[in-house]
Amino acid sequence: xxxxxxxxxxxxxxxxxxxxxxxxxxxxxxxxxxxxxxxxxxxxxxxxxxxxxxxxxxxxxxxxxxxxxxxxxxxxxxxxxxxxxxxxxxxxxxxxxxxxxxxxxxx
Numbered sequence: 845x846x847x848x849x850x851x852x853x854x855x856x857x858x859x860x861x862x863x864x865x866x867x868x869x870x871x872x873x874x875x876x877x878x879x880x881x882x883x884x885x886x887x888x889x890x891x892x893x894x895x896x897x898x899x900x901x902x903x904x905x906x907x908x909x910x911x912x913x914x915x916x917x918x919x920x921x922x923x924x925x926x927x928x929x930x931x932x933x934x935x936x937x938x939x940x941x942x943x944x945x946x947x948x949x950x951x
Contacts, residue, residue, distance in 0.1 A: 858921040
């Protein structure tokens with residue numbers, strides 16, 4: 845099982861929750877509430893990640909990073925964006941200076 849496989853399996857699971865019952869699925873509840881609710885959760889989880897990092901507790905950083913990644917993938921699924929789109933962009937940026945990459949987007 846590779847890391848990429850687990851991201852694909854999560855993406856598939858999220859897709860199956862798209863039309864699930866919001867009363868029985870947390871993911872379906874997020875989808876039903878729409879992008880503002882999903883974005884709010886991402887913000888909350890990012891804040892929790894920041895606090896965990898400030899505390900320096902490794903396990904809490906892992907937990908909160910996982911929550912951020914999950915909610916980010918819910919947002920991607922909401923907009924019909926696949927994890928492969930994100931992985932392709934990461935591959936494109938590999939070996940490119942962060943400053944150079946950022947400047948290429950502002951032109």
